[in-house]
Amino acid sequence: MTPDKSAPAADEPPARAPAVPIRLRPAREADIVALVPLMLRLKRLNEEFDPLLRVRDDAEVQSRQVLRQQLADPKAVVLAAEGTGADVGKVVGFVRAAVRERPFYAPEFEGVILDIYLLPLYRRRGVGEFLLQEVSAALKAKGASIVTAEFPAQNEIAGRFYAKRGFRPVTAIHARSL
Amino acid sequence: MSESTAAPVAPPRAGRRKLRPPTPSVVRRREDATDLLGRRAVELSRFYGGKIETVPKVPVRSLHDFALWYSPGVAEVSRAIHRQADLSFELTGRWNTVAIVTDGSRVLGLGDIGPDAALPVMEGKALLFKFLGGVDAVPIPIRVSSPDRFMSTVEAIAPAFGGINLEDIASPKCFGILEELSKRLDIPVWHDDQLGTAAATVAGLLNALALTGRSVRETRTVLLGAGAANVATARLLISLGHDPHRLSLVDQRGVLHAERDDVDELMVRNPWKYRLALRTDGGGRTGDLAAAVAGADVLVAASTPTPGSVRAEHIRAMARDPVVFALANPDPEIWPDEARAAGAAVVATGRSDFPNQVNNSLVFPAVFRGVLDARARSIPDELVLAAARELARGAERRGVSVHHLLPTMEEPEVFPEIAAAVGDASVRLGIARHRLSHEEFLDRARSLMDRSARLVRALGRAGLISPLPRGPGPWRRSA
Numbered sequence: 001m002t003p004d005k006s007a008p009a010a011d012e013p014p015a016r017a018p019a020v021p022i023r024l025r026p027a028r029e030a031d032i033v034a035l036v037p038l039m040l041r042l043k044r045l046n047e048e049f050d051p052l053l054r055v056r057d058d059a060e061v062q063s064r065q066v067l068r069q070q071l072a073d074p075k076a077v078v079l080a081a082e083g084t085g086a087d088v089g090k091v092v093g094f095v096r097a098a099v100r101e102r103p104f105y106a107p108e109f110e111g112v113i114l115d116i117y118l119l120p121l122y123r124r125r126g127v128g129e130f131l132l133q134e135v136s137a138a139l140k141a142k143g144a145s146i147v148t149a150e151f152p153a154q155n156e157i158a159g160r161f162y163a164k165r166g167f168r169p170v171t172a173i174h175a176r177s178l
Numbered sequence: 179m180s181e182s183t184a185a186p187v188a189p190p191r192a193g194r195r196k197l198r199p200p201t202p203s204v205v206r207r208r209e210d211a212t213d214l215l216g217r218r219a220v221e222l223s224r225f226y227g228g229k230i231e232t233v234p235k236v237p238v239r240s241l242h243d244f245a246l247w248y249s250p251g252v253a254e255v256s257r258a259i260h261r262q263a264d265l266s267f268e269l270t271g272r273w274n275t276v277a278i279v280t281d282g283s284r285v286l287g288l289g290d291i292g293p294d295a296a297l298p299v300m301e302g303k304a305l306l307f308k309f310l311g312g313v314d315a316v317p318i319p320i321r322v323s324s325p326d327r328f329m330s331t332v333e334a335i336a337p338a339f340g341g342i343n344l345e346d347i348a349s350p351k352c353f354g355i356l357e358e359l360s361k362r363l364d365i366p367v368w369h370d371d372q373l374g375t376a377a378a379t380v381a382g383l384l385n386a387l388a389l390t391g392r393s394v395r396e397t398r399t400v401l402l403g404a405g406a407a408n409v410a411t412a413r414l415l416i417s418l419g420h421d422p423h424r425l426s427l428v429d430q431r432g433v434l435h436a437e438r439d440d441v442d443e444l445m446v447r448n449p450w451k452y453r454l455a456l457r458t459d460g461g462g463r464t465g466d467l468a469a470a471v472a473g474a475d476v477l478v479a480a481s482t483p484t485p486g487s488v489r490a491e492h493i494r495a496m497a498r499d500p501v502v503f504a505l506a507n508p509d510p511e512i513w514p515d516e517a518r519a520a521g522a523a524v525v526a527t528g529r530s531d532f533p534n535q536v537n538n539s540l541v542f543p544a545v546f547r548g549v550l551d552a553r554a555r556s557i558p559d560e561l562v563l564a565a566a567r568e569l570a571r572g573a574e575r576r577g578v579s580v581h582h583l584l585p586t587m588e589e590p591e592v593f594p595e596i597a598a599a600v601g602d603a604s605v606r607l608g609i610a611r612h613r614l615s616h617e618e619f620l621d622r623a624r625s626l627m628d629r630s631a632r633l634v635r636a637l638g639r640a641g642l643i644s645p646l647p648r649g650p651g652p653w654r655r656s657a
Contacts, residue, residue, distance in 0.1 A: 045442035120436045120445070120456050157445070 020130045022092060022122060027080040032067050034091035035080065039063040042117040049152035052175050067096075075099045077111075077138045081118065081131065093118035093127065095135045099142045111139025113149040128161060212508070218649055225647055229301045230308070230317075235271075264611070267340065267553060274550055274626075275314045276341040278303050279332050282319055283348040284371075287507060293319030296346055303345060303370075309634060310593060311543025312626030313550060315343065325351045329359055336363050340550050343542065344369040349406045350448040366549040366557045369406070374538030376410035377545070377562050378584070379478060379503060380418070381569035382536050385583045386501040386524040392475055395419045398461065398497070400470045402488065402511065403481030404429040409450050411478060414566070416457070417559055426461030426470040427454055429481075433470050435460030471495050478503040479511040488512040493520035503527070505536055524580050533581040540585060541565055544593045547623045548600025553611035564603035568596045590627075597623035 027035060040060060046053045056062065070076035081093035096115040102108055113135060118127055136147045149167060151158040223229070236247055245251050259265045267273045282296035300317030307315035318335070322328045332342060342365065344356060349371075356369040368374070387397060397420060401408040404427045416422050427434040434451065435441075436459045444452040463470045471477055471492045477500065479488050488511040493502060502522040504510035507529065514525040514532050526534035545565050549557055572585040572592030585592040601619035604610040614622070637643040 041439075041442060044439075045446070048443055048446045120441050120452070121459065123456075 020127045021084045021125055022081040022127050022130070023084065024079050024081050024131065024134055027067075027071060027078040027094060029068070029071060031080045031091055031094075032064060032071075035067055035078075035094050036060060036063050038091065038094055038117050038119070039067070039096075039115060042115050045117075046152050046155070049154035052177070053152055070096065070098065073098070075142065077135055077142070079131070079135060079138070081122070081127065083119075083122070092122050093131070095131045097135050097139055099139060099144045107145035109144045109146075111136065111142070111144030111147045113147065116149075129165070132165060221649060222646065223298060226644070229298075229305045266337070267611075271314060272338065272340050273553065274312070275316065275339050276307065276343050276546055276550070277318050277332070277335060277339045278307070278315050278343045278345050279318045279320060279328075280345045281322055281328055281347055283346070283351070285346045290348065293321050300345060303343070306539055307343075307543055307546065308630050309543075310539065310590075310627065310630075311547045311597075312623075312628075312630040313543060313546050325355055329355060329362070332359055333362055336365060339365060340553070341366040341368070341546055343546070346371065349409070350450060352406050353409065353448075353450040360556055364555045366546070366554050368542065368545065368557050370538055370542050371406040372410035373557070373562050374542045374545075375407035375480065375505070375536070376414050377541045377566040378536045378538050378569065379407065379411050379480070379505070380414050380563070380566040381541075381573075382503060382526050382534065382583045383415075383476065383478070383501065384567065384570040385573055385578045386476070386503075386526070389578060389580060389583075390475075390499045390501060390523050392501075395421065396424075397476055398424040398426075398474045399476040399478065400426045400428060400461070400467070400474045402428045402467060402477065402479040403506075404434055404451055404454070405480065405482075407480040407505070408478065409454060411480070412454055412458070414559060414563060418563065422458045422461075424461050425458045426463050426474070427451075427458060428467050428470050432466045433460040433463045434458070435464050438464075467492060468495065473497050474500065476501040476503075478505070480505040481511060482506070484511070486512075488517075490516055490520035493517050493522050496521070499523035503536060524583060526583055530587075534583040535586065536584065537587070539587065540569055540592065541596070543627075544596035544623070545600050547593070547597035547626065548619065549604060551597065551612065551614065551619055551622050551626075552601040552604040552609075554600075554604035555609045555611070558607065558609070560607055561600050561603045564599045565596050568592070568599035572596070593627055594620055594623035597627075 040055070040063060043055045043059055043063070047055050067078065070078055076098040077096070079095045080091050082088070083090045083092040094115070094117060095113065097111055097113045099109055099111050102110055113132075116128065116131055118131070139147055148170065149158070149162050153172070237243070238247070255269050259269060278300045280293065280296045280300060282293040283290045285291050285296045285299055288295075296319045297317060300319055304315035304317050307313040316339075320328065320331050322331055336342065342359065342363065344352065344359070344367065347355060347369065352369055352372060356367060356372060360367045384394075387394060394415065399415065399420065401412055408427065412425060412427060415425065431438065431440060434455045436456050438455065441452065441455050444455060461470070467488070468491070472495045475497045477488065477492070477496065481487060484506075488502075488504060490512070493500060493512070500522055501524045502512070502517045503526040504512050504514075504517065505526070505528040510527045510529065514527060517525045524534070526536050528536055530537070545557070545561070548565075549561065554561070569584065569592065572589065572595060573582060575585070575591070576582060576589065598616055598619035601610070601614060602616050605613045634643065638645070
């Protein structure tokens with residue numbers, strides 16, 4: 001998807017009508033109520049991959065809080081994907097990312113994709129790819145020179161998605177219980 | 179399907195055979211009979227020491243003949259196959275031999291009882307293969323811990339076989355194993371709990387839809403249970419032109435749709451069910467079975483046997499003249515009489531003591547006869563559908579009615595017809611190594627099937643198969 005060159009270079013990517021079956025726009029405070037269930041779905045999906053990713057009982061409260069903080073954080077990007085057709089106006093997916101400083105390595109700023117989630121009927125239709133491009137552009141606009149993605153190590157579907165788009169493993173997080 | 183276009187159907191009436199909803203005394207009698215049958219089966223298994231054995235098929239006039247059948251003569255046969263591997267299908271019994279492979283993870287309704295305990299079931303299956311299909315089948319329960327090891331084991335033993343019959347493997351791993359082995363091997367791979375049951379179900383449905391004046395395309399169908407059989411049935415129905423958005427799969431958590439809470443979990447753990455969740459999106463429904471069956475034309479229940487999981491009110495909520503298949507064994511999800519009383523026009527079960535038994539034994543021996551005779555490389559869904567269509571046609575010979583949806587085991591003339599239909603389909607699809615004509619497939623199937631039956635009878639007459647010893651029950655006497 002080629003970005004619309006005539007669109008004003010805003011802090012957030014402008015809403016536009018892509019050839020994918022969604023409309024992507026920066027998330028607002030009012031979206032939180034629709035975003036929380038999607039975020040919980042993603043965390044529950046992550047739970048499938050490792051017992052150390054067991055979703056907390058208060059995850060709903062937490063996700064509301066995290067979203068509220070990030071919507072106010074100039075370093076964060078939260079984009080909401082609205083459906084089309086029968087789903088007009090319904091939030092069917094989202095992407096959450098943030099720019100992080102790398103104190104020891106160059107380049108200095110990375111844009112980390114923390115969450116990408118799409119309702120199943122919107123998968124395998126190029127939406128993920130579009131979300132990735134748009135969030136990358138938004139992160140770049142905030143000063144990031146590289147884009148990274150965090151997801152459960154056992155999530156091979158995510159691994160393949162990113163590998164296909166030129167990502168490679170850089171840092172690994174290994175864990176054990178204490 | 180609008181209700182008004184449904185053709186009038188003969189009013190429900192009790193069949194010739196018992197259709198009573200079971201009173202406690204009937205249940206007790208059935209349980210007693212089942213107990214008796216089980217005890218007798220153990221006794222006879224001990225008496226005969228299993229159900230199958232290997233018998234030579236070449237003359238042995240004297241021990242000198244072994245020089246032909248074995249070393250040194252056989253070395254040239256080996257050399258020939260070494261030069262051209264496909265010759266193993268000509269020069270050995272491979273052309274007619276299948277492996278019945280199981281890990282024992284879901285044996286009958288008994289669950290994960292392991293490979294040792296699965297052996298008698300596999301032996302029984304081998305008996306059916308030989309008797310009904312003229313196919314030499316070797317029971318091979320294997321002790322493995324993972325699907326990967328299961329598959330590499332089957333791959334490793336494939337050189338001995340012309341086909342692989344997967345049996346009694348738990349869902350969902352059975353889907354991946356069938357899919358992957360079909361890719362890796364160039365001989366037919368079949369999983370009866372998926373394909374055999376689905377083919378018999380689809381055959382019954384084709385006739386039931388015709389009887390009630392429906393077309394597949396306009397039918398609204400509910401599949402209760404989303405295990406091996408119904409997942410395959412759903413796929414076959416869709417390839418027959420069933421609108422996925424009029425197809426609702428229902429499991430313990432209700433209607434399977436694209437936004438159900440566990441759909442991401444399914445993506446990881448059961449991608450086959452996940453794909454159906456997306457494809458059907460609940461058939462436009464969400465909620466429970468009651469929500470799914472409202473106005474539905476067809477209900478196919480193939481679930482974990484839970485008596486009363488389908489209730490009269492579910493049938494009453496369906497469209498006019500609904501079709502109800504209650505396939506759980508031994509106790510169907512709803513008893514035929516109850517379903518009929520609630521308005522079902524056609525009822526089928528998995529049991530032989532009611533009319534309309536959906537029985538995979540009508541399918542697998544003939545399918546394998548067909549693919550073995552065609553030396554097919556695989557069993558794509560087109561072959562399964564060819565078998566289903568032929569089975570449905572087979573019922574026409576004695577007239578399709580609400581009491582005779584499908585041929586019974588007493589109509590063996592349907593077996594060679596199914597084999598030939600499968601053979602024809604594999605030629606048409608270009609996966610047959612032996613491109614025989616319809617008549618050739620038919621003749622071959624008839625003669626090989628007939629030979630098996632004659633063989634068993636002849637061995638009995640010669641006293642080489644002992645008559646059944648005395649014992650209780652109706653299985654007292656030798657046939």
